[in-house]
Amino acid sequence: MNRFLLPLSIFVVVVGFLAVGLKLNPREIPSPLVGKAAPDFSQPQLYDREKVFSPADMKGKVWLLNFWASWCSGCKTEHPVLMELARSGEVPIYGMDYKDQPDEAMTWLRQWGNPYSIIGTDDVGRVGINFGVYGVPETYVIDKQGVIRYKQIGPLNPDAVSQKIIPLVKQLESQ
Amino acid sequence: MIPEIGHFALILALCVALVQGILPIYGAAVGNAALMSLAKPAARLQFLLILTAFGCLAYAFADKDFSVLYVASTSNSQLPLHYRLAAIWGAHEGSLLLWTFILTLWMFAVTLFSAHLPEATRSRILGVMGLVSVGFLLFMLTVSNPFERLIPAAPDGRDLNPLLQDPGMVIHPPMLYMGYVGFSVAFAFAIAALLGGNLDAAWARWSRPWTTVAWCFLTVGIAMGSGWAYYELGWGGGWFWDPVENASFMPWLAGTALVHSLAVTDKRGGFKVWTVLLAIMAFSLSLLGTFLVRSGVLTSVHAFATDPKRGLFILAFLAIVIGGSLALYAWRAPKVGLGGSFAMLSREGMLLANNVLLVAAMGSVLLGTLYPLFLDALDLGKISVGPPYFDSVFVPLMVPALFLMGIGPLAQWKKANLPDLAKRLKWAFGVSVVSALTLPIVLGNWTPLLSLGLLLAVWIVTTAVVSLRERLTHVTGNSLMERLASVPRSYWGMLVAHCGIAVFIVGVTMVKGFESEKDVRMNVGETASIGDYTFRFDGTQDVMGPNYTAARGTFRVSYDGSETTVLYPEKRRYPVQNQIMTEAAIDPGLLRDLYVSLGEPLDDGAWSVRLYHKPFIDWIWGGCFIMALGGALAISDRRYRIAWHKQEPAVPAPTRAARRKVA
Numbered sequence A: 001m002n003r004f005l006l007p008l009s010i011f012v013v014v015v016g017f018l019a020v021g022l023k024l025n026p027r028e029i030p031s032p033l034v035g036k037a038a039p040d041f042s043q044p045q046l047y048d049r050e051k052v053f054s055p056a057d058m059k060g061k062v063w064l065l066n067f068w069a070s071w072c073s074g075c076k077t078e079h080p081v082l083m084e085l086a087r088s089g090e091v092p093i094y095g096m097d098y099k100d101q102p103d104e105a106m107t108w109l110r111q112w113g114n115p116y117s118i119i120g121t122d123d124v125g126r127v128g129i130n131f132g133v134y135g136v137p138e139t140y141v142i143d144k145q146g147v148i149r150y151k152q153i154g155p156l157n158p159d160a161v162s163q164k165i166i167p168l169v170k171q172l173e174s175q
Numbered sequence B: 001m002i003p004e005i006g007h008f009a010l011i012l013a014l015c016v017a018l019v020q021g022i023l024p025i026y027g028a029a030v031g032n033a034a035l036m037s038l039a040k041p042a043a044r045l046q047f048l049l050i051l052t053a054f055g056c057l058a059y060a061f062a063d064k065d066f067s068v069l070y071v072a073s074t075s076n077s078q079l080p081l082h083y084r085l086a087a088i089w090g091a092h093e094g095s096l097l098l099w100t101f102i103l104t105l106w107m108f109a110v111t112l113f114s115a116h117l118p119e120a121t122r123s124r125i126l127g128v129m130g131l132v133s134v135g136f137l138l139f140m141l142t143v144s145n146p147f148e149r150l151i152p153a154a155p156d157g158r159d160l161n162p163l164l165q166d167p168g169m170v171i172h173p174p175m176l177y178m179g180y181v182g183f184s185v186a187f188a189f190a191i192a193a194l195l196g197g198n199l200d201a202a203w204a205r206w207s208r209p210w211t212t213v214a215w216c217f218l219t220v221g222i223a224m225g226s227g228w229a230y231y232e233l234g235w236g237g238g239w240f241w242d243p244v245e246n247a248s249f250m251p252w253l254a255g256t257a258l259v260h261s262l263a264v265t266d267k268r269g270g271f272k273v274w275t276v277l278l279a280i281m282a283f284s285l286s287l288l289g290t291f292l293v294r295s296g297v298l299t300s301v302h303a304f305a306t307d308p309k310r311g312l313f314i315l316a317f318l319a320i321v322i323g324g325s326l327a328l329y330a331w332r333a334p335k336v337g338l339g340g341s342f343a344m345l346s347r348e349g350m351l352l353a354n355n356v357l358l359v360a361a362m363g364s365v366l367l368g369t370l371y372p373l374f375l376d377a378l379d380l381g382k383i384s385v386g387p388p389y390f391d392s393v394f395v396p397l398m399v400p401a402l403f404l405m406g407i408g409p410l411a412q413w414k415k416a417n418l419p420d421l422a423k424r425l426k427w428a429f430g431v432s433v434v435s436a437l438t439l440p441i442v443l444g445n446w447t448p449l450l451s452l453g454l455l456l457a458v459w460i461v462t463t464a465v466v467s468l469r470e471r472l473t474h475v476t477g478n479s480l481m482e483r484l485a486s487v488p489r490s491y492w493g494m495l496v497a498h499c500g501i502a503v504f505i506v507g508v509t510m511v512k513g514f515e516s517e518k519d520v521r522m523n524v525g526e527t528a529s530i531g532d533y534t535f536r537f538d539g540t541q542d543v544m545g546p547n548y549t550a551a552r553g554t555f556r557v558s559y560d561g562s563e564t565t566v567l568y569p570e571k572r573r574y575p576v577q578n579q580i581m582t583e584a585a586i587d588p589g590l591l592r593d594l595y596v597s598l599g600e601p602l603d604d605g606a607w608s609v610r611l612y613h614k615p616f617i618d619w620i621w622g623g624c625f626i627m628a629l630g631g632a633l634a635i636s637d638r639r640y641r642i643a644w645h646k647q648e649p650a651v652p653a654p655t656r657a658a659r660r661k662v663a
Helices: A003-023 A073-088 A102-112 A126-131 A158-174 B002-030 B039-062 B069-074 B081-089 B092-112 B119-143 B167-196 B201-232 B243-268 B272-295 B308-335 B347-377 B387-410 B418-443 B448-474 B480-486 B489-514 B618-635 B638-646 B653-662
Strands: A063-068 A093-098 A119-122 A138-142 A148-153 B516-522 B527-530 B533-544 B549-559 B562-567 B570-574 B579-583 B585-587 B592-601 B607-615
Touching: A003 B272, A003 B308, A003 B347, A063 A073, A063 A126, A073 A093, A073 A102, A073 A158, A093 A126, A102 A119, A119 A126, A138 A158, A148 A158, B002 B039, B002 B119, B002 B167, B039 B069, B039 B081, B039 B092, B039 B119, B069 B092, B081 B092, B081 B167, B092 B119, B092 B167, B119 B167, B119 B308, B167 B201, B167 B243, B167 B272, B167 B308, B201 B243, B201 B272, B201 B618, B243 B272, B243 B347, B272 B308, B272 B347, B347 B387, B387 B418, B387 B448, B387 B489, B418 B448, B418 B489, B448 B480, B448 B489, B489 B607, B489 B618, B516 B527, B527 B607, B533 B592, B533 B607, B549 B585, B549 B592, B562 B585, B562 B592, B570 B592, B579 B592
Parallel strands: A063 A093, A093 A119
Antiparallel strands: A063 A138, A138 A148, B516 B607, B527 B533, B533 B549, B549 B562, B549 B570, B570 B579, B585 B592, B592 B607
């Protein structure tokens, strides 16, 4: 082979990989928790701190657990998607208010709407640590047996909801 | 209105760039002087248009015009003016405008300093730069327009990322881009030479100063970025082998190889093909760096705004520019010929070996940077490549390169004599080995790496002294001063740059060998000691900044019982983005830095505190600045001044005299 073609050939290979790489999301890290039972917790609820919110109450239901906070800009981005999903009634959404001030969280919900059936509060972030949350928003799909089936890192978008979440929920509900 | 003027200026600039990119190159191919003569005015006009656009964006920032989307998303009414102006390059769109602005600035410089070039060469060079500019302008106008309106206007901006609100932000990106984009000149020279088929020593002589200037800017830019990371991120380190750091380091390695390879082409006519390839590589890596930073294919602390559509555009652009030039290289380079032959043991041989090592180092950095992407693309899992890989690959490649650096300047061109070299270098070698063995013991900690680092640093300096002494016996002059003055500046430049490397090595070696750090909980009034220094924590106060609130700690530092300094690290909260920033306090010194950063507040006014004692760390950046100073000395050499000077008589002498009279 012509040795002067060597740089070009190497470059073509690199471009090929970069083109494939563009379609991948380097932030999408497979969670070791997918396929495992959701960590147990028992947290005070946002609107009634006397009551607790616990995954144990959810056995037999397919549900979403969404970690969010009033200080998180990504949560504002995904909020309309959650509102739409809540209106459709396809799957109940439960919130976990992550490292937040309850009054600020309630103001935020009053302003933008509340898509959640129940909201737990995770003031110190302990539940977040158990779930391996490393940034809000994150959303988990949990099945009837309490097993995590899917984890969305970062804001949900309409595509992720219609192509991943809803088909998965339907499939899990039929099981 | 003003933003629309900026937008319109960009569109006009695109039209001008198209003219500049096509007609002069075509003119040079068919020998049409009228078409070729378009290059110069087009380049100048383009510069003025981009300057206008840049000014319009700056005005929008200064004027807090939050009806411009880019202004609203990267600044805030509370943000001080200098940061609002620095926010021009605080995110994607503006960074591109800065890139293009600097590209046209370099073009403008080429039009000023190219009177001595043949018309065809100059039109090809400016044409190639015009084509590069077309790509960037198209990119801005299609998917990243900095002048896009936000209607209705935002009441206030979302603010600049607090991490970027730092004096480093004002100066580091322009410096870095001056370097990145500066390689476009060497690239354009190389492509012009390939197109014209005249790769001769004159070509190398013209390229050299441009490459050296770009290299100096890049060196300073990288050093500033690293220094900024050191004091801003609060981790006490300055280099993390992050993909974006690597993206700036790869062009530097290729550029360093290019500077040396150009020297051989200039002086001996050798390495032509290799020099052309390096010129293409240095600029390609700059473009690749832009792609990596802007497309989001790699995770990095620096990836502030990423978008796959933009990624696709840059990739296509990359494929056309780099693929096109490498194809041109494959087609034209075989006809160039190899230049004079030389023995392996000669200055050429050493420079070639150094070049190969630098390129190998660049390749291994490239591999490490892209490896996670390769594995992910092949669905083999997600990994990240970190400092252990880079350290273990980089050090073995650099050690022989640094050793050769000492010998190279002393070896004769064409063929050197080993026994003779050994004789001339024996005392330098002796001094280096003795100091490498004893210095660490004197300093109280002998490790192989410490010894190796000091060996190389002392070796570089002592061989430089030997080289200078020999040089002085060859130049004419009676007194020592006269002889020193008659040594050419380019030679001084080389010595200074090499000594800069030695200073850099001392810094890295000493920090790695002797640094100490401590994570402690400190109550008010408590003391902690590190590296013979005692820190007393006097509690924190609340302070108000222009756009943040902060807890400021007071640490009284004493050495041997007497107070040496007081440090005020801060924990800042920027309310607009609700971000917490750690502002470390540093007491810099020639022989050591003391570094305090506040961790988290604990009960009763106590804080978790991180203390560092970093011996010689400022030598790392000092070394980089000395390297750049060496480059600056080299381009101030007489032979370049003569070359610039020659262009003056372009205007006939009588006309000039007449003009003077009129004035």
